[in-house]
Amino acid sequence: MTPLGSAVTISLTTALCASALCALVGIPVACLLAIRDFVGKRVVLRALEALLAIPTVVVGLGVYALIRRDSWMGGLELLFTPQAIIIGQFVLALPIMVVFCHSALTSLEREALDTARTLGVSWGRIARTLVSEARFGIVAAFTATFGRVIGEVGVAMMLGGNIAGYTRTMTTAIALETAKGEFGLALWLGGILVAIALGVNLTVGLLRGAERVA
Amino acid sequence: MELLAARDLQKRYGDRLALDVERLSLCAGTQTVLVGANGSGKTTLLRILGGLDRPSQGRVVRGCDPASLIFVGQRPYLFLGTVSKNLLYGIRARRQSLDPVELDRISRDLDICHLLGRDGQTLSSGERQRVALARALLCRPRVLLLDEPLAHLDERSRESLADELSRRQQEGMAMMLSAHQPPEDGLFGGEVVRIENGVMPWPRTTTS
Numbered sequence: 484m485t486p487l488g489s490a491v492t493i494s495l496t497t498a499l500c501a502s503a504l505c506a507l508v509g510i511p512v513a514c515l516l517a518i519r520d521f522v523g524k525r526v527v528l529r530a531l532e533a534l535l536a537i538p539t540v541v542v543g544l545g546v547y548a549l550i551r552r553d554s555w556m557g558g559l560e561l562l563f564t565p566q567a568i569i570i571g572q573f574v575l576a577l578p579i580m581v582v583f584c585h586s587a588l589t590s591l592e593r594e595a596l597d598t599a600r601t602l603g604v605s606w607g608r609i610a611r612t613l614v615s616e617a618r619f620g621i622v623a624a625f626t627a628t629f630g631r632v633i634g635e636v637g638v639a640m641m642l643g644g645n646i647a648g649y650t651r652t653m654t655t656a657i658a659l660e661t662a663k664g665e666f667g668l669a670l671w672l673g674g675i676l677v678a679i680a681l682g683v684n685l686t687v688g689l690l691r692g693a694e695r696v697a
Numbered sequence: 698m699e700l701l702a703a704r705d706l707q708k709r710y711g712d713r714l715a716l717d718v719e720r721l722s723l724c725a726g727t728q729t730v731l732v733g734a735n736g737s738g739k740t741t742l743l744r745i746l747g748g749l750d751r752p753s754q755g756r757v758v759r760g761c762d763p764a765s766l767i768f769v770g771q772r773p774y775l776f777l778g779t780v781s782k783n784l785l786y787g788i789r790a791r792r793q794s795l796d797p798v799e800l801d802r803i804s805r806d807l808d809i810c811h812l813l814g815r816d817g818q819t820l821s822s823g824e825r826q827r828v829a830l831a832r833a834l835l836c837r838p839r840v841l842l843l844d845e846p847l848a849h850l851d852e853r854s855r856e857s858l859a860d861e862l863s864r865r866q867q868e869g870m871a872m873m874l875s876a877h878q879p880p881e882d883g884l885f886g887g888e889v890v891r892i893e894n895g896v897m898p899w900p901r902t903t904t905s
Contacts, residue, residue: 594774597749598829601768602787602836612786616777 486647486656487668491675494652497565498633501572502580505628508573509580510621514610516581517588518596528585534578539637542575547641563644568652571638576628583627587620588613619691626687630680698725699760700840700871701746706755708741708895716741716752716895723840723871728862728887731875731897738895739875743768743842746873764791765839771848773829775817780809780828783817787836795835803831806857823849834861841865843874859884 484492516524548554550561550570561567595616596609603609614621636654643650645659653672660669701723708716716738723729723746733739744750746757747768759766767787775783784804788795804810807827812820820828826849833841841862847855862872863886872887879889888900 592772592774594770594772595776597744597768597770598774598776600749601747601766602790602832604764604790608790612776 484648486651487671487675489648490651490653490656490672493565493650494633494654494676495679497568497572497639497652498629500569501576501632502625502629504569504573505576505580506625509577509624509628510584510614511610513581513584513588514614516585517613518606518609528582531578531582535582537575537578539575539635540641541637543571543638543641546571546574546638550642562642563646563650565643565650567642568639568650571642572632572635575635575638576631579631580624580628583624584617584621587617587624590620591616622687622691626684629683633679634676698869699723700725701760701766702758703746704755704758706742706745706752706757708738708745708750709753714895716745718742718755718895718897719899721746721897721899723873725839725869725871726866727871728866728885729871729873730879730885730887730889731873731892732877732879732889733875733892734877737892738897739892740771740844741895742892742897743844743873743875747842759840761839765837766842767833767836767838767840768842769829769833769844769846771845773825775820775825775828778817780812780815780817780820783828784813784832784835787832791836793836800835803834803861806861807831807854808857821849823851823854826850827854830858834865839870841870841872843872845875845877847874847876847880855880855884 516528546567547562550556550559550567552560552562561570591613596613599609599612599616603612634654636652636658639645639650639652639655640658643652643655645651645655651659653676657669657672657676660666660672699722701721703718703721706716706718706721707714731739731742741750745752747766748757748763749768776786784800785795804813807830809824809827809831812824812828817825817828826846830843830846846858850858859880862870866872866886874885890897890900
């Protein structure tokens with residue numbers, strides 16, 4: 484595979500895996516925060532909102548400290564692997580998924596929650612119903628999460644190590660090629676990155692529009 | 698048989714005491730009409746009884762399964778999708794089997810047969826109200842709490858609803874509905890209870 488093709492593939496794979504993991508964990512957490520009351524809920528929400536602005540290199544640094552060879556997770560030999568990038572991107576983007584999903588769920592009318600609670604019987608069904616009602620907002624949360632992880636460079640560089648054909652993503656390749664003075668390849672990669680980000684947003688927008696019309 | 702009871706219920710919003718109910722009891726086969734002006738505490742009381750809000754003080758004791766207690770608000774919400782999907786929601790959640798005869802009768806009585814294939818979001822307030830009432834009745838609740846269900850209903854729908862509620866009452870369902878004014882004579886049986894500034898004296902004859 485060409486360097487360009489491999490960077491695109493690695494970027495898409497890691498970003499999609501990290502976004503899917505964020506959805507898997509983030510949507511239930513957002514439901515819990517939206518439906519149930521518990522002590523410390525506000526603190527959790529404020530902390531998640533604060534984490535939206537966390538720099539990617541700080542996340543990279545934190546995860547690096549956890550998975551470096553002589554740390555307690557060092558035995559797993561995750562450092563400088565695609566899995567390490569996925570873990571870092573998951574940590575980076577989970578707050579985005581939770582906060583945006585929570586916002587989508589709580590922006591439903593109060594009557595939606597009341598109706599789901601009085602008719603839904605189990606918390607699982609209530610949560611599924613509300614996720615279905617807020618699906619446009621939740622898809623937007625997924626898009627924002629994907630956009631955040633596919634375009635980040637700090638985590639991919641620190642945890643992936645920028646190994647050609649293995650952990651070199653589009654963003655780390657752009658940084659490297661620019662440093663080498665290879666602007667042509669860097670520009671190509673930048674163009675593809677923008678096209679992917681715009682393409683995902685455009686597709687989601689069209690799907691939402693089609694469903695609303697239907 | 699007492700299906701729902703409350704003792705020393707209070708609800709405060711800051712310093713304001715919105716609800717102060719010493720005692721209340723809904724028994725099987727009874728209908729209670731809660732009458733009060735805007736802001737008198739009707740919705741607050743029904744929401745607390747329905748388990749949607751917590752009282753600041755006091756407690757509600759249920760004598761039935763929580764799934765058999767249904768609250769229908771004054772601005773009914775229909776889920777995304779068709780009216781049919783909405784009607785079946787509660788039944789599916791309870792893993793109950795659908796009785797087609799009952800579905801047909803309730804749909805005809807509440808005049809929603811022609812709406813079954815429609816998108817729930819495109820209905821008028823009155824149509825939404827009728828669909829929400831049918832959806833609740835199809836679940837065969839043992840306690841039904843209706844917050845101003847007559848607000849958007851025409852005369853025919855009111856009479857049909859009253860007939861259906863009377864039928865359910867005979868089968869043992871307890872019902873409490875709220876209204877600004879007592880409904881026309883004979884439309885709903887049972888006790889009329891007045892609530893004023895959150896205070897509701899509970900008549901002794903209504904308790905078990």
